Amino acid sequence: MRTDxxxxxxxxxxxxxxxxxxxxxRASLNRxxxxxxxxxxxxxxxxxxxxxxxxAIISDDVDRLCTRGRSLLTHPSPDEALLSWLREVATHATAxxxxxxxxxxxxxxxxxxxxxxxxxxxxxxxxxxxARAQRDGSAPAGVDIADLLVLVNALAWASEQAxxxxxxxxxxxxxxxxxxxxRAAGKLPAWxxxxx
Amino acid sequence: MRTDxxxxxxxxxxxxxxxxxxxxxRASLNRxxxxxxxxxxxxxxxxxxxxxxxxAIISDDVDRLCTRGRSLLTHPSPDEALLSWLREVATHATAxxxxxxxxxxxxxxxxxxxxxxxxxxxxxxxxxxxARAQRDGSAPAGVDIADLLVLVNALAWASEQAxxxxxxxxxxxxxxxxxxxxRAAGKLPAWxxxxx
Numbered sequence: 001m002r003t004d005x006x007x008x009x010x011x012x013x014x015x016x017x018x019x020x021x022x023x024x025x026r027a028s029l030n031r032x033x034x035x036x037x038x039x040x041x042x043x044x045x046x047x048x049x050x051x052x053x054x055x056a057i058i059s060d061d062v063d064r065l066c067t068r069g070r071s072l073l074t075h076p077s078p079d080e081a082l083l084s085w086l087r088e089v090a091t092h093a094t095a096x097x098x099x100x101x102x103x104x105x106x107x108x109x110x111x112x113x114x115x116x117x118x119x120x121x122x123x124x125x126x127x128x129x130x131a132r133a134q135r136d137g138s139a140p141a142g143v144d145i146a147d148l149l150v151l152v153n154a155l156a157w158a159s160e161q162a163x164x165x166x167x168x169x170x171x172x173x174x175x176x177x178x179x180x181x182x183r184a185a186g187k188l189p190a191w192x193x194x195x196x
Numbered sequence: 197m198r199t200d201x202x203x204x205x206x207x208x209x210x211x212x213x214x215x216x217x218x219x220x221x222r223a224s225l226n227r228x229x230x231x232x233x234x235x236x237x238x239x240x241x242x243x244x245x246x247x248x249x250x251x252a253i254i255s256d257d258v259d260r261l262c263t264r265g266r267s268l269l270t271h272p273s274p275d276e277a278l279l280s281w282l283r284e285v286a287t288h289a290t291a292x293x294x295x296x297x298x299x300x301x302x303x304x305x306x307x308x309x310x311x312x313x314x315x316x317x318x319x320x321x322x323x324x325x326x327a328r329a330q331r332d333g334s335a336p337a338g339v340d341i342a343d344l345l346v347l348v349n350a351l352a353w354a355s356e357q358a359x360x361x362x363x364x365x366x367x368x369x370x371x372x373x374x375x376x377x378x379r380a381a382g383k384l385p386a387w388x389x390x391x392x
Contacts, residue, residue: 140374143371144367147364147367147368147371148371150354150358150364150368151351151354151368151371151372153354154350154351154353154354154368155347155350157350157353157354158346158347158349158350158353162346168343168346171340171343172343172346172347172350175339175343175344175347175372176347176371176372178336178374
């Protein structure tokens, strides 16, 4: 991709995030083009529709999460690395669902390969972090990364149901991951942080 | 309430559960009256509308859950009693949401006092079971029953998203409550049951 094309793409995605945040996921594409300072033609060439735009935003976030996850693979404490990454995934899930909730069913139904790639990337990154914590003995051997991600997603969903309680996600996270850490090592796990 | 009036009420509620299960929560009240073998007048006298019927079904389930919870207060193991009751709440939440998902927002908005009473009854029963496990030292001191119920509800929501995986709720439950039990007592908690 040429530099100016890449710049345009970035500018459109940044504008889309802003406009979605202000107006919800049904914001018009023309408004987004306007905010980005590009012509509608440029926007449609990069993103043929609302779904393509949403998938691109999700992909960007997932790239960032996976880069972060890979860098956590050298963190001195494998269990803290795993929990810290899962916590970021939960925050991402909350932000994304707010953004795309009304579109998510359509997105899933579209079986967009970029979305499937996001799913795989998150699972693989999480699996590497979990495997490291399991080798270290600080996460139980039987845990499946798919279940762990479903759990994190459920916590994100619950926290969205209570917009008046911004600390809920942290409390639920400490509550639900209390059994995950340091049992083998005999250290105080996340439970110790619940309610502090 | 006279015996025949109570019988009619029970018959209508049983028929409503069946018809809802077959046709979803938008089933017609006339169909429910037909199935129950009562006239539409009898049904409307007991339940002036769909919401009243749904609230009555929820109240019945909650009564059963609270009776069960009270009987668990004499269970020899306070932590097993708590977990076992929370597991039943999760099952109830799953069944109920399947039934009333499309009506739940309206139900909540209606601020029906019977629904608020259900909420309070579940919280009080759970609080008694949790307090007992905390006194026993088998549940951590800082946990709040409200958070625990939000967590259980989130697991129920997640399991509904995966209708093809009926064992998911059990796995999530073991995963998320692994930190809840027996830390103080040093026994193997629910984690030990995850993935068995």
